Amino acid sequence: MSNDPKPNKDSVFTEYDLKVHRIGRWTMLLATLASFLPIAISVLFFGAEIDLKAVGMAFTGVFMMFGINGFIEPFAFAPILGAGATYIAFTTGNVSQTKVPCVVSSQKIMGVEMGTPEGDVVATLATGVCSLVTTLEVAIGMIFVNVIYGFLQSPLVKPGFDNILPAVLGAVSVLFISKMPKVGFVPYALYGVFLFIMGKSFDERSYGIYCMLVLIVITVGFAYFMRKRSAEKAKSQ
Amino acid sequence: MDYLNLANSPAIFFACLIPVGIIVFQAVKLIAMSYKQGLSIGMKREDLNKCIRTAASISILPALSLVTLMIALAPSIGVFFSWLRLSNIGAGAYETLAAGIAASAAGVELSSLGNATNLMTVYITMNLGMIVGTIVVLVSLKSYDKTLRKQRKSNPFLLVATSAMFLGILARLTMPYVLNGRWLAPFRMENQRMILPFFAVITGALVMAICQLASKKAKIFQDFSLTFSIIGGIVVCIVASVLLPR
Numbered sequence: 001m002s003n004d005p006k007p008n009k010d011s012v013f014t015e016y017d018l019k020v021h022r023i024g025r026w027t028m029l030l031a032t033l034a035s036f037l038p039i040a041i042s043v044l045f046f047g048a049e050i051d052l053k054a055v056g057m058a059f060t061g062v063f064m065m066f067g068i069n070g071f072i073e074p075f076a077f078a079p080i081l082g083a084g085a086t087y088i089a090f091t092t093g094n095v096s097q098t099k100v101p102c103v104v105s106s107q108k109i110m111g112v113e114m115g116t117p118e119g120d121v122v123a124t125l126a127t128g129v130c131s132l133v134t135t136l137e138v139a140i141g142m143i144f145v146n147v148i149y150g151f152l153q154s155p156l157v158k159p160g161f162d163n164i165l166p167a168v169l170g171a172v173s174v175l176f177i178s179k180m181p182k183v184g185f186v187p188y189a190l191y192g193v194f195l196f197i198m199g200k201s202f203d204e205r206s207y208g209i210y211c212m213l214v215l216i217v218i219t220v221g222f223a224y225f226m227r228k229r230s231a232e233k234a235k236s237q
Numbered sequence: 238m239d240y241l242n243l244a245n246s247p248a249i250f251f252a253c254l255i256p257v258g259i260i261v262f263q264a265v266k267l268i269a270m271s272y273k274q275g276l277s278i279g280m281k282r283e284d285l286n287k288c289i290r291t292a293a294s295i296s297i298l299p300a301l302s303l304v305t306l307m308i309a310l311a312p313s314i315g316v317f318f319s320w321l322r323l324s325n326i327g328a329g330a331y332e333t334l335a336a337g338i339a340a341s342a343a344g345v346e347l348s349s350l351g352n353a354t355n356l357m358t359v360y361i362t363m364n365l366g367m368i369v370g371t372i373v374v375l376v377s378l379k380s381y382d383k384t385l386r387k388q389r390k391s392n393p394f395l396l397v398a399t400s401a402m403f404l405g406i407l408a409r410l411t412m413p414y415v416l417n418g419r420w421l422a423p424f425r426m427e428n429q430r431m432i433l434p435f436f437a438v439i440t441g442a443l444v445m446a447i448c449q450l451a452s453k454k455a456k457i458f459q460d461f462s463l464t465f466s467i468i469g470g471i472v473v474c475i476v477a478s479v480l481l482p483r
Binding site for chain 1: 238246248249256257259260261262264265266268270272274277285287288292295297298299300301303304305307308311316317318319320321323324331334335338339343355356357358359361364365367368369371372373374375378379381385387389390394395396397398399401403404405407408409411414415433434435436437438439440441442443444445446449459460463466470471474475478479
């Protein structure tokens with residue numbers, strides 16, 4: 001696949017990039033529209049009715065809780081994931097729980113940086129594989145529901161499987177803090193102190209996403225300050 | 238037709254199979270394209286194969302929590318739509334919440350929706366509730382990607398900023414687990430299990446740190462570091478939950 005930029009208005013993109021955007025957009029649009037098929041079939045062939053008032057009320061409630069995440073998350077995650085992985089991640093969901101840790105860990109293992117062409121290739125491979133594994137695993141869970149439910153819900157193992165996400169976040173945090181130790185501790189320390197004072201429930205209300213924005217600004221600002229300072233030091237020596 | 242018979246009917250199965258099929262096609266097509274692209278920019282075939290193996294091994298355990306959620310949702314809204322929702326855009330916590338909000342807007346309990354109209358309210362709400370992210374990606378990702386690429390060329394700091402940005406996101410996601418129970422849980426007998434997420438974060442972090450050190454001696458610790466961290470977190474939480482009084 002050619003890596004040369006095309007001489008057109010999108011010249012910053014290579015032929016591969018343009019194809020990723022084209023395939024990504026179409027498949028995402030089709031998957032989203034097709035996810036309404038069960039509703040269309042129920043209404044058209046089984047006489048199910050739609051209560052628009054209840055749908056409106058429910059949608060308003062859900063939108064109030066999750067709408068702002070929907071606006072912010074693509075802009076926050078796209079620089080980390082790259083275009084191909086962003087299309088897959090936002091079609092299949094569970095972005096911060098499964099896709100991002102998988103991408104970050106794969107990039108570290110492969111020794112590539114996020115935001116580079118190699119980093120984007122690894123991110124797309126990792127997100128695609130993660131999406132396939134998840135779809136397959138949920139399908140297997142659907143087929144062997146009785147066996148798996150009994151195992152995952154047993155009082156012995158349930159506390160372990162309920163806490164997979166915190167374990168993933170702890171591990172990925174170490175990967176990143178070790179990469180940028182001076183900058184890395186800042187958002188953790190700040191948010192730790194903040195939540196200790198305000199209480200964890202502050203994050204659970206819809207303020208969490210705003211806290212994330214503030215933390216992003218502070219961390220990027222601090223990284224800029226550190227970079228500038230080390231450049232000045234190097235100059236003076 | 239009873240609403241649960243409808244939800245678990247072959248017609249709904251095939252209606253869910255189509256979007257799941259598109260999702261699988263998307264993943265396979267983009268994997269194939271990025272694999273070719275990797276080769277064309279000089280990455281080695283064995284490295285790309287290793288990346289696929291590693292990503293698969295990392296994904297298995299986190300996906301189990303989605304299986305649990307699907308199993309929890311299935312008795313209320315049917316097996317096939319739960320499968321579709323957890324394969325399609327959404328997030329573990331979102332799905333149950335959205336379904337619960339829709340059921341209460343319809344004036345019923347999620348566990349007994351009563352009729353197909355209420356079932357449709359739940360289905361439509363779950364689909365529409367997360368559609369904002371999809372629309373944002375469809376409308377703006379290409380131009381946003383273009384801006385990022387231009388900026389990266391002219392300003393090398395943007396690569397550092399991307400990592401710094403991610404640290405901000407990670408801190409926001411991780412610290413609520415660290416402060417679960419604000420470390421007071423061990424002193425409050427009735428809430429001892431609130432400290433399990435804290436144990437999971439610390440164990441995950443410690444195992445990852447050990448794997449990073451050990452990876453200089455054996456490659457397996459590098460390749461399976463996240464898998465080992467997750468297993469460590471699961472085991473510690475199981476042991477702690479047995480040892481801590483209920």
